Amino acid sequence: MTDEVPSKTQRKKMMLALQDLGAELVALNEEQLASMALPENLYDAVVAAKRITRLEARRRQLQYIGKLMRTIDPEPIRARLDTWKASSRQHAARLHHLERWRERLLADESALVELLSAYPCADAQQLRVLIRNVQRERATDAPPRSYRALFQLLRETLAEGRDEKSERREE
Known part of the structure; x- marks a missing residue:
């Protein structure tokens, strides 16, 4: 049988x-x-x-x-859900990458040099100001306004860096 x-x-x-x-x-x-x-x-x-x-x-x-x-047939449904989960995981991984950069920048001054060499489009002066402001906010227990602003700037910088790298690959 x-x-x-x-x-x-x-x-x-x-x-x-x-x-x-x-x-x-x-x-x-x-x-x-x-x-x-x-x-x-x-x-x-x-x-x-x-x-x-x-x-x-x-x-x-x-x-x-x-x-x-x-x-x-559940396979098309399962496949669609899997693609959404994968894109969600990629988004979460990008956010974790940004958070790691932010923590490295706040913990180690040499991390700024690494970031600037990896992403030449980064605004060094604005990064330095935000890092200083975050350290000042932490010392005075102020709301983490600069902490969030640093995250936003890193997000924009890394997105610009990805765009530049993809443009270079296309050429």
Whole structure:
């Protein structure tokens, strides 16, 4: 017998995986959900699940979404969610990179030289002023206004540096 029927345990795992995928759909915002091109009954079930606040009712609705998901091919949905997650992870990685630069600049004066050599478009004078202001704010327990401004300047500088590098590659 070459066509083996999945065992009850395997069917249950597949069912739970589809329910989890449905829960991810419920977690999407309206714009993302509208761009998914879901069947109308599944879309309506997901929207209804977003409105449900009671725990047990929400669980039943997620089970219903899982049941509806069994009638369609979940791979396009899974692929779309994976691309959104990947772009979200890249964004988070960029933010962590910026935070590391900011902390290095505040901890070590030689980090400014490294930053200026890596990103020649950086405004050295403005960076020095912001670093000094952050240190002054920390000493006086003032609101971290310059700390945020330093982050914004680093974001702009690193974005400009990426743009310049991509332009050089195109030439």
